[in-house]
Amino acid sequence: MMEVNDIIVNRVTESGLMTLDLETFYPKEVVKIFDLKDYLFRGLIIKEREFREALKTTDWQQYANANVAVTCSTDAIIPVWAYMLVATYLQPVAGTIILGDESKLIETILLHNIAALNNDEYKDKRVVIKGCGDVHIPESAYLKITALLLPHVKSIMYGEPCSTVPVWKKR
Secondary structure, eight states: OOOOOGGGOOOHHHHEEEEEGGGSSSOOOOOOEEEEEEEEEETOOOOHHHHHHHHSOOOGGGGGEEEEEOOOOOOOOOHHHHHHHHHHHHHTTTTTTSOOOHHHHHHHHHHHHHHHGGGGGGOOEEEEOOOOOHHHHHHHHHHHHHHHHHHOOEEEEEEEETTEEEEOOOO
């Protein structure tokens, strides 16, 4: 029989720590790549007329509501106007559009989502930024969330509530 003194207490729950999992800021929409290589002569040279014609005949609906990274996977020299022209086709259908690869696109959206965080929710709280997870979170996200929360919280820790590394404490 369990006695009053034998009650198990969850100290993590009672500690008042708020855990913030950066995975919740990860892009939820589909991520797609638009590779200019496929629109270049021999994958290396841009021929304006053919380039424009190829863009006109592209099914842009495949990018509907997707986050799109525009890139060129070859060492071709791409004129600036070509990126601008691609943007004129993507902007009406796609979500976020960036120049770069998939990891840069994910990082851009992640940082944007973190920047939209409501700081009031964490005012004078002790916050643990969750460390391990199922998806890779770029270091820039940890930098961004720390800078964003610093003026508002009592303390910032890294890790798991049961095993944290202190990062900052208000004095």
